[in-house]
Amino acid sequence: MKGANFYGAGFPYRDIQQLPGKLIVLEGTDGVGRSTQIKLLRRWLEDEGYAVSDTGLTRSTLTASGLEAAKSGHTLGPLTYSLFYLADFADRLENLIIPALQAGFIVLSDRYFYSVMARDAIRGVDKSWSRQLYGIALRPDLILYMKADVPVLAQRLIHGRGLNYWEAGMDLHLADNVYDSFLNYQTLLTKQFDELAQAYNFITVDANQNPDAIFEDLKAHILELLHNRLTKTKKPK
Amino acid sequence: MLKPNTTKGKLIVVEGIDGSGKSTQIDLLFKWLQSQGYSVFFSEWNSSPLVKSTTKAAKKEKSFTPTTFSILHCTDFADRWENSIYPLLKAGAIVLADRYVFTAFARDVARGVDPEWVRNMYSFAIKPDAVLYFRVPLEVAVERITAARASLKYYEAGMDLNLSENINESFKLFQGKILEQYDQMVDEFGLTLIDGTQPVKDQQKKVRALIKKILRGWEGLPNPNKPAGSARPAAETGGKS
Numbered sequence: 508m509k510g511a512n513f514y515g516a517g518f519p520y521r522d523i524q525q526l527p528g529k530l531i532v533l534e535g536t537d538g539v540g541r542s543t544q545i546k547l548l549r550r551w552l553e554d555e556g557y558a559v560s561d562t563g564l565t566r567s568t569l570t571a572s573g574l575e576a577a578k579s580g581h582t583l584g585p586l587t588y589s590l591f592y593l594a595d596f597a598d599r600l601e602n603l604i605i606p607a608l609q610a611g612f613i614v615l616s617d618r619y620f621y622s623v624m625a626r627d628a629i630r631g632v633d634k635s636w637s638r639q640l641y642g643i644a645l646r647p648d649l650i651l652y653m654k655a656d657v658p659v660l661a662q663r664l665i666h667g668r669g670l671n672y673w674e675a676g677m678d679l680h681l682a683d684n685v686y687d688s689f690l691n692y693q694t695l696l697t698k699q700f701d702e703l704a705q706a707y708n709f710i711t712v713d714a715n716q717n718p719d720a721i722f723e724d725l726k727a728h729i730l731e732l733l734h735n736r737l738t739k740t741k742k743p744k
Numbered sequence: 745m746l747k748p749n750t751t752k753g754k755l756i757v758v759e760g761i762d763g764s765g766k767s768t769q770i771d772l773l774f775k776w777l778q779s780q781g782y783s784v785f786f787s788e789w790n791s792s793p794l795v796k797s798t799t800k801a802a803k804k805e806k807s808f809t810p811t812t813f814s815i816l817h818c819t820d821f822a823d824r825w826e827n828s829i830y831p832l833l834k835a836g837a838i839v840l841a842d843r844y845v846f847t848a849f850a851r852d853v854a855r856g857v858d859p860e861w862v863r864n865m866y867s868f869a870i871k872p873d874a875v876l877y878f879r880v881p882l883e884v885a886v887e888r889i890t891a892a893r894a895s896l897k898y899y900e901a902g903m904d905l906n907l908s909e910n911i912n913e914s915f916k917l918f919q920g921k922i923l924e925q926y927d928q929m930v931d932e933f934g935l936t937l938i939d940g941t942q943p944v945k946d947q948q949k950k951v952r953a954l955i956k957k958i959l960r961g962w963e964g965l966p967n968p969n970k971p972a973g974s975a976r977p978a979a980e981t982g983g984k985s
Contacts, residue, residue, distance in 0.1 A: 515861070516858035516860070516861040518809075518810075518811060519856055519857070519858050520810055520855065520856025520857070568807075569798070569802055569807055569808075569812060569816075570798055570816075572797075572798075572801075573794075573795065573797055573798030573801075574798075576794075576797075577794045577795075580794070582794065582823075582827055583794065583823075584822065584823065584825075584826030584827065585826075586822040586825065586826055586868055587792075587794065587795070587819055587822040587823040587826055589822075590815055590816075590818055590819035590822050590865075591795075591819050593815050593819075594798075594812055594815040594816050594819060597809070597811045597812050597815055598807075598809070598812050601809050601811065601812070602809070633868075636864060636867060636868070639860075639861065639864045640861070640864065640865055642858075642861060643811060643861070
C-alpha cells in the first residue's frame with residue numbers, strides 16, 4: 508500500500524495516493540495561544556514561499572450553523588455532540604485538507620481530533636469508540652502540542668476574550684462559578700492531553716513562555732520537518 | 745457489537761428497502777399496541793429536531809460525501825437515542841422504530857463506507873427485541889415507489905454514486921446494492937424475515953403474533969391514558985377499580 512497514511516479505515520471509496528503536501532497540527536487546550544501562532548506561522552511560511560492553507564474545529568459549512576444552534580440549546584447529549592464534531596471533521600478533511608495536500612500545500616490545522624477526544628472522554632464517551640471513529644483521519648506529519656499550566660491559561664483568558672461556558676466545562680457542574688469550573692475542567696483536559704500525547708506522538712512545546720519564544724520553538728520543529736522531506740512549492744503569482 | 749437490552753422496555757424495529765411496506769406495517773402495529781393499552785412510542789429515521797435542518801440543507805446542496813452522510817444520520821439517531829429512545833426504554837415503554845441501525849449499515853456500506861467503521865459508530869445502541877425485515881424483490885419495491893411518487897430524490901436514488909445518469913436506473917441499482925447488504929445481515933443480526941409481497945392483512949397477522957410472543961408475561965410502564973374497552977388490563981390495577 509503506497510496510498511495516503513490514515514489511522515484506520517480512511518475513505519475506502521476513494522483512491523487517495525501519497526500526498527505531496529504537509530499536514531501540521533497545533534494542539535493544546537483553550538487559551539494556550541494557538542490561533543496567534545497559526546497567524547504567525549502562516550505569514551512566515553508564505554514569506555518562505557510555501558502555499559499555506561489553514562483550518563480549525565467547527566469551520567465546516569456543512570455543520571457550522573446546525574452545531575451552533577444545537578450548542579445554544581440544552582438538549583445536546585454527549586454522543587450527539589461528539590458526532591456533530593466528527594461530521595465537521597470529516598467534511599473538512601475530505602473537502603479541504605486532502606485536496607490542499609494533494610495540491611502540495613502546507614495545511615496548518617488549529618486543533619485536529621485529539622481535542623475532541625479529550626473533551627468527549629471527560630464526558631464519559633468511550634475512548635475506543637472515538638479512536639475507531641477517527642480512523643478516518645490522516646496521520647499528520649507533525650503534531651505540536653502547546654502545553655501551559657492551568658493558572659497561566661486562566662490569566663490569559665481573563666485578560667483576553669474572557670471565560671466561556673464550554674471552555675469552562677460548565678455543563679459538567681464541576682464548581683459553582685465559571686472561574687473554579689475553568690480550573691477544574693482544564694486540569695481534567697490536560698490529563699487527557701498528556702495521555703493522548705503518548706498515544707499519538709505529540710511534540711510538546713512549552714506554552715508558558717511569551718508568544719515570541721513559543722513561535723521560535725514551533726518554527727524550529729517545522730523547519731526540521733520541511734528540510735528533511737519537503738520540496739518547496741512556489742505559490743503561483 | 746450492539747448492547748444487550750437490560751432496560752425494562754421493549755424495542756421493536758422494522759427494516760427493509762424503500763417500498764417494502766414496512767411503514768404501513770409498523771403504523772398498524774402501533775395502533776394495535778395502543779388499543780391494547782400499552783405505553784408505546786414511535787421513532788422515525790432522520791427526524792431529530794436538532795439535526796434535521798443540517799441534513800436537509802446538505803441534501804439540497806448535494807454536499808454530502810458517503811462519510812458525512814453516514815455521520816450525520818448517526819448524529820440524528822444519537823440525538824433521538826439520548827433524548828427519546830433510551831430514556832423511554834429505561835422507563836419501561838415499548839419503542840417502535842421505523843428504521844434503525846441496520847438501515848445505516850445497509851445504505852452506508854452500499855455507498856462504500858467501511859462496514860466495521862459504521863458498525864462501531866452505532867455500537868452505543870441496544871440490540872432490539874425484534875427486528876422485522878420486510879423483504880420484497882427489487883422489481884416489486886421499485887414498481888411501488890415509482891408508481892407512488894412523482895419523482896425520486898437525489899440521495900435516495902444514490903445519484904451521488906454515479907451508477908447511472910438516469911435517476912430511475914440509478915435508484916434500481918442502488919436499491920439492489922442495499923438489498924444485498926440487508927440479506928447479508930439476516931444471519932449476522934438474526935433479523936426476522938417477513939414476506940412483503942403477501943397481503944397487508946396477512947403480514948400484520950404474522951407481525952402481531954410475533955410481538956405477542958415477545959410481550960407475553962411482560963409488564964412494562966403502565967399507561968394512565970389507556971383507551972376505554974382496552975383488551976389488556978393496565979398493570980397497576982390489580983383488581984377492582
